[in-house]
Amino acid sequence: MTDALSPAARLALDEAFERDAARGGFAHRGAVAVIGDDALAAAARERFGSPIRLFHELTPIPVAPPEGCERHGLVPELVDGVTLVVGELPRTLAGVDEIAGLVARHADADVLVVLAAREKNLERGMNERPRDSFLEVAASRGRDKARALIASGPRPTPSPAYPRSEIVSGLDFPIAAHGAVFAGTRLDIGTRALLEVLPAQLDAAALPERPTVVDLGCGTGVLAVWTARHLPGARVIATDRSWSAVSSASRTAQLAGVADRVDTVHADAGEGIPDRSVDVVLLNPPFHDGRAVIDDMAHPLFRAAGRMLRPGGTLLTVYNSHLKHRGALERSVGPTSQVARTPKFTVTRSIAR
The missing domain is CATH 3.40.50.150 (Vaccinia Virus protein VP39)
Structure with a gap:
């Protein structure tokens, strides 16, 4: 053994x-x-x-x-x-x-x-x-x-318990986080870049009255909770392969008052979400494992998004600009265009075939 x-x-x-x-x-x-x-x-x-x-x-x-x-x-x-x-x-x-x-x-x-x-x-x-x-x-x-x-x-008085929560600039709800979750109770700059364009992108997506939105690789659930607060009719799924991430997202949704509209799912790459059942996927994918940078680490998540999106559905992705993911997004999902770009991050929109 x-x-x-x-x-x-x-x-x-x-x-x-x-x-x-x-x-x-x-x-x-x-x-x-x-x-x-x-x-x-x-x-x-x-x-x-x-x-x-x-x-x-x-x-x-x-x-x-x-x-x-x-x-x-x-x-x-x-x-x-x-x-x-x-x-x-x-x-x-x-x-x-x-x-x-x-x-x-x-x-x-x-x-x-x-x-x-x-x-x-x-x-x-x-x-x-x-x-x-x-x-x-x-x-x-x-x-x-x-x-x-x-x-x-x-010790009689050990380190304070987790998950811990904090209100951060740019959000109208607190972020809750377990210790192992990326960025903790901070709003990481990739998620911030996606949030800046998210209202306009959702408006342009011509969504049904009750859309299904997936926060894929949800981390602390910021994107899922933001969407639930701004699209009250949406069904939102926050999914991640990490127990700490899913538990953090659940707590973030509770603190924001939308726990009844955010389903949290502990699964790898959105496993269990039916094919062609989703209107929008939001994705801020990882690109490193520990200290090792892995250029194609996000590719399984791109394929998962392509699988679960309905034809014509939208994937909104933010990633480090040097990774040049556009070709992989085109292959896994569909036609992809740039929405925003900074020296560090690129936000793209992909439309499912």
Whole structure:
């Protein structure tokens, strides 16, 4: 089973097992909380022989977990009363902060936390962030270019809970965000560029009385919520492959008073949305995975938009101008024209064939 694990996941398991054995072993305790994928959960089940509570950012909750495991969001029930948390570190400081605070508030006072990552993915200050929630924080020795953070001794007043919300300039509703979501409670400049042209573009789209609009790769749900507030008759779907994004979008919709008109869907590339059922797709796609820039990372989302749009439907996309996505948009969706351009961002309109 461990052959399927990343070096970071193997290191986390080994460090957790050794350190737990040194404090008396795990056999007499209850569930283990795992932050990671199904392979790590199954390996932890084998290693510790205990029920597993599993959080995986990219796997929807309804998907059946491995035997002996139950799937949770990043919520108190994931860590309630546990004495061991093992897994992989998020790639953002805020993501580490969220997990540390959640564990410190809801786990057992004797909890041991062992989370690892590849050294190239460890941001400056990441080993300090858990100190806001734990009295003891240390780093393991490096192995296979991975390193683990080990924390114990929850503070009486840990880091504030997530999702956090903030009112930002240019919006008439607050943004809510979990720690792992891109841009957090800020309005990222790509979304801002799309919002500047969105009213005119929706007016020009000749929409039906009750259009269906999809915010594809919704992040914190800003585009979905804006659309629900400005098109009261629309059915709006906010979908993302990230649990943290979908949960953030749901909270943003609640704070904006449109939760009854924004459906949130945890799915990869809008999976489950029927073909040719959508009038408008709004898209601010990612272009990097961690620190690596991937020029064609948005292409599966373009194909998803082309699949779900009705003939004549509209895709409005914003992207970094240097990526030159227009050819891919033409192939995946249909005729594409430039709506706006700055030195950094381009906004295009594509009409589905």
